[in-house]
Amino acid sequence: MLTRPRRPVATSAGVRVMMIEQGGRGGVADYTADLVAALAERGVGVEVATARDHEVDYPASTAVHPVFTYVRRRSWALTVARRMQLIRAVNGLAYLAGVARLLPAARRTRLVHLQSGEFPPLLAVASVLVRLAGARIVLTPHNTFDRGQSWARSHAVCQRLAARVVVHTSADIPRLTRAGRERAVVIPHGDYGSLAARATPGDRATVRHELGIPRDATVALVFGQLRLDKGIEDILAALPLLPELHVIVAGADAGAGGMVRCAQAEVGSGDRLHLIEGHQSWDAAAGWFAAADVSLFAYRIASQSGVLLLSYAFETPVIVYPTGGLPDAVDDGVTGWVTARPEVPALVDALLSAVEIGADGCAARGRAGAEMARARFGWSTIAEATAGTYREAACH
Numbered sequence: 298m299l300t301r302p303r304r305p306v307a308t309s310a311g312v313r314v315m316m317i318e319q320g321g322r323g324g325v326a327d328y329t330a331d332l333v334a335a336l337a338e339r340g341v342g343v344e345v346a347t348a349r350d351h352e353v354d355y356p357a358s359t360a361v362h363p364v365f366t367y368v369r370r371r372s373w374a375l376t377v378a379r380r381m382q383l384i385r386a387v388n389g390l391a392y393l394a395g396v397a398r399l400l401p402a403a404r405r406t407r408l409v410h411l412q413s414g415e416f417p418p419l420l421a422v423a424s425v426l427v428r429l430a431g432a433r434i435v436l437t438p439h440n441t442f443d444r445g446q447s448w449a450r451s452h453a454v455c456q457r458l459a460a461r462v463v464v465h466t467s468a469d470i471p472r473l474t475r476a477g478r479e480r481a482v483v484i485p486h487g488d489y490g491s492l493a494a495r496a497t498p499g500d501r502a503t504v505r506h507e508l509g510i511p512r513d514a515t516v517a518l519v520f521g522q523l524r525l526d527k528g529i530e531d532i533l534a535a536l537p538l539l540p541e542l543h544v545i546v547a548g549a550d551a552g553a554g555g556m557v558r559c560a561q562a563e564v565g566s567g568d569r570l571h572l573i574e575g576h577q578s579w580d581a582a583a584g585w586f587a588a589a590d591v592s593l594f595a596y597r598i599a600s601q602s603g604v605l606l607l608s609y610a611f612e613t614p615v616i617v618y619p620t621g622g623l624p625d626a627v628d629d630g631v632t633g634w635v636t637a638r639p640e641v642p643a644l645v646d647a648l649l650s651a652v653e654i655g656a657d658g659c660a661a662r663g664r665a666g667a668e669m670a671r672a673r674f675g676w677s678t679i680a681e682a683t684a685g686t687y688r689e690a691a692c693h
Contacts, residue, residue: 321348335680361418499587528595586611614662
């Protein structure tokens with residue numbers, strides 16, 4: 298059942314905004330929660346539609362509509378759906394049913410902010426339904442590229458129907474459709490200091506001892522979903538060339554976990570590769586970042602990275618490939634390293650530099666990264682730009 302707004306708050310443009318973030322967990326959900334909180338502080342009226350089992354909190358003044366019911370927890374329904382290979386179909390229908398239930402609220406607010414989902418064709422259908430309900434759309438794709446199959450037609454529909462398309466870096470704009478480029482607004486991804494603040498601080502020595510890592514070793518961290526496009530293959534290729542280096546890989550397997558497990562069997566370097574599979578709690582994440590000297594982003598393709606900003610929040614410097622918008626978030630030589638090329642030899646050079654400056658040098662860059670993120674990517678600035686985009690979209 299849809300909940301009514303707890304307190305009617307209007308934007309300066311005299312409209313309310315319906316924010317649709319259907320997942321309820323993960324990076325996009327965390328981003329949405331921080332954005333909604335910052336908008337609420339500015340007096341912007343936002344209602345949120347999310348999953349029934351969402352794992353993020355919203356301000357008390359925000360009406361939350363938990364309309365998306367998915368099959369994903371351990372249950373008989375999940376078992377049956379897996380056996381019949383119906384999980385995507387069942388959850389897709391659940392998503393569309395949730396959107397249909399939101400249409401009266403969309404008609405009332407007349408402005409809907411769509412946070413992108415995992416399956417572009419469903420987002421395209423949702424965009425059509427929202428526009429038929431008479432509401433204007435602000436779209437945030439988060440990633441402006443497809444992993445695997447191309448969904449160009451779905452992206453074209455979504456961007457054509459949107460009044461504004463929010464991207465996080467200027468590097469994203471060329472990957473949009475012509476209509477998307479005409480409607481594009483660059484608003485950076487916000488700082489993740491609030492997420493780091495939720496965690497119990499990790500103890501560097503304790504975590505290293507538990508993993509069998511020497512106190513004086515240089516440690517690099519790969520955190521988040523283990524996907525092939527994150528360049529894990531390059532990181533594994535660099536490890537044997539750096540005997541001083543240990544690598545922690547922590548996250549849920551999304552296609553690259555098997556590669557890491559095979560690398561652990563390598564004689565001479567496998568004992569310096571530490572794999573922690575599965576969803577990571579914030580307390581666990583704090584431990585991995587505390588144990589690390591640097592966080593790695595050897596991405597083959599990228600827009601921007603929430604994990605990069607999370608690294609800064611935990612005062613960990615970063616090494617990034619010069620890919621997409623990643624270099625925009627790094628002050629090379631101050632908050633981390635931007636490799637000369639997106640190749641293994643350049644990655645090795647950056648890691649050697651981290652080894653040479655040692656734990657104290659890396660820690661100094663990590664502190665600089667945290668300061669830069671607060672100054673450049675603070676949520677108050679992000680909220681101000683987003684509120685301006687709402688005003689533009691409402692008049693589009």
